[in-house]
Amino acid sequence: MRIIEAAKVTEVVRRLCIDANCHLPGDVKARIEGCRACETFPVAQGVLDQIIENYGIADANDVPICQDTGLACVFVEIGQDVHVEGNLAEAIDEGVRQGYADGYLRKSVVRDPIDRVNTGDNTPAMIYYDIVPGDKLKITVAPKGAGSENMSRIKMLKPSDGLQGVKDFVLQCVEEAGPNPCPPIVVGVGVGGTFDKAAYLAKKALVRPLDAPNPDPFWAALEDELLEKINALGIGPQGMGGRTTALAVRIEKMPAHIASLPVAVNINCHVTRHETEVI
Amino acid sequence: MAKKIQLPLTHEMARELRSGESCLLSGVIYTARDAAHKRLCELVAQGKELPIDIQDATIYFVGPTPAKPGQAIGSAGPTTSYRMDAYSPTLISIGQTGMIGKGKRSDEVVDAMKQYGAVYFGAIGGCGALLSKCIKKAELVAYEDLGAEAIRRLEVEDFPVVVIIDSEGNNLYETGRKEYLESIQ
Numbered sequence: 299m300r301i302i303e304a305a306k307v308t309e310v311v312r313r314l315c316i317d318a319n320c321h322l323p324g325d326v327k328a329r330i331e332g333c334r335a336c337e338t339f340p341v342a343q344g345v346l347d348q349i350i351e352n353y354g355i356a357d358a359n360d361v362p363i364c365q366d367t368g369l370a371c372v373f374v375e376i377g378q379d380v381h382v383e384g385n386l387a388e389a390i391d392e393g394v395r396q397g398y399a400d401g402y403l404r405k406s407v408v409r410d411p412i413d414r415v416n417t418g419d420n421t422p423a424m425i426y427y428d429i430v431p432g433d434k435l436k437i438t439v440a441p442k443g444a445g446s447e448n449m450s451r452i453k454m455l456k457p458s459d460g461l462q463g464v465k466d467f468v469l470q471c472v473e474e475a476g477p478n479p480c481p482p483i484v485v486g487v488g489v490g491g492t493f494d495k496a497a498y499l500a501k502k503a504l505v506r507p508l509d510a511p512n513p514d515p516f517w518a519a520l521e522d523e524l525l526e527k528i529n530a531l532g533i534g535p536q537g538m539g540g541r542t543t544a545l546a547v548r549i550e551k552m553p554a555h556i557a558s559l560p561v562a563v564n565i566n567c568h569v570t571r572h573e574t575e576v577i
Numbered sequence: 578m579a580k581k582i583q584l585p586l587t588h589e590m591a592r593e594l595r596s597g598e599s600c601l602l603s604g605v606i607y608t609a610r611d612a613a614h615k616r617l618c619e620l621v622a623q624g625k626e627l628p629i630d631i632q633d634a635t636i637y638f639v640g641p642t643p644a645k646p647g648q649a650i651g652s653a654g655p656t657t658s659y660r661m662d663a664y665s666p667t668l669i670s671i672g673q674t675g676m677i678g679k680g681k682r683s684d685e686v687v688d689a690m691k692q693y694g695a696v697y698f699g700a701i702g703g704c705g706a707l708l709s710k711c712i713k714k715a716e717l718v719a720y721e722d723l724g725a726e727a728i729r730r731l732e733v734e735d736f737p738v739v740v741i742i743d744s745e746g747n748n749l750y751e752t753g754r755k756e757y758l759e760s761i762q
Binding site for chain 2: 348355356367404406448477479480536537538540568569
């Protein structure tokens with residue numbers, strides 16, 4: 299049994315919130331710059347140039363890449379041999395509270411979806427726990443903006459809809475979203491599980507590095523095929539036309555009921571942020 | 578070549594702008610998002626005075642991050658505009674001429690733009706660090722309780738935007754995509 303102090307979790311979450319919001323991951327930058335090199339449409343080239351200039355400014359000045367510094371989505375993998383001394387959820391929220399205050403990040407959480415009073419400190423975090431073997435604690439903070447989150451969809455397909463049904467639904471989501479989620483986007487897809495598990499998988503897919511395709515060749519090929527089809531739509535960066543509608547498609551799948559084929563699409567903008575630390 | 582525009586934007590100026598034109602805006606704009614729009618429209622419904630001069634006004638749909646010491650404003654890129662669709666026609670009908678945001682608008686908004694002479698500009702979403710450099714001054718005007726969603730008066734200099742929808746209803750999201758797809762035929 300390894301003991302980790304709750305205060306250590308707070309310190310790590312605080313740092314991850316600030317870093318994730320100010321510094322775009324290298325794999326995302328590499329993909330954006332690769333797409334810029336392939337882009338032939340002048341308007342799209344101009345938009346991508348500004349996106350590249352923008353994250354350069356954020357890097358150089360430690361300022362947020364985007365003003366929507368998001369809900370703090372926190373993925374926690376807890377080794378089953380770890381004991382957290384103190385309250386883990388409170389420790390994470392305290393890290394978010396400190397990170398969003400000290401990092402000059404926007405407080406974008408309302409306490410109730412109907413009365414809509416801002417909590418003032420960007421808490422509570424949206425926490426996803428996973429118990430895994432080992433004695434480590436892996437924390438990923440992925441701030442999620444609402445512009446792209448609002449364009450996300452889920453559908454309970456019939457098994458007879460099959461692979462074609464999955465492809466059609468993903469393309470339909472991207473088409474309907476159009477310019478709204480700040481393309482070029484990253485498309486997270488969850489296939490299988492239950493209604494809620496599919497949505498979780500779609501969100502989790504968005505923190506997989508863009509240079510890491512699905513380890514299963516079938517699903518990796520589907521990621522490539524969907525990316526090609528999305529980039530043939532012509533929506534382009536910011537919806538003003540061009541090839542670069544999406545930077546990547548990331549699919550996660552799991553077993554499903556004999557009667558179900560759930561498909562969830564969680565869209566992220568070009569500011570696909572996530573930072574990880576293992577304690 | 579971007580067209581330089583000195584605000585306020587009169588109806589005549591708005592009617593001259595064409596979808597697809599790049600513009601650099603200088604002068605005063607106001608920030609407002611969903612919550613502030615709701616309050617403004619409630620005041621209009623009650624016949625009360627607004628906290629901003631809506632005549633020839635340009636409203637930027639943005640909720641900035643807090644300014645760091647030495648900054649006029651934090652990161653300040655556009656939010657998705659369709660959430661303001663319920664409110665924009667009312668404000669356009671009483672004098673608003675410019676909107677800055679990103680993403681699609683409803684037919685009701687476009688109809689109001691055509692009827693009264695208003696324009697919908699797009700700024701690049703997710704570029705808040707870059708855009709904030711064009712904002713020279715930010716001052717709280719109303720609804721401090723809304724935090725990032727409060728109304729602020731901004732003084733901007735060469736703020737880069739593109740006309741997405743003009744006062745005739747031409748839409749860059751439709752024409753730009755079509756033009757690109759034709760270019761690769």
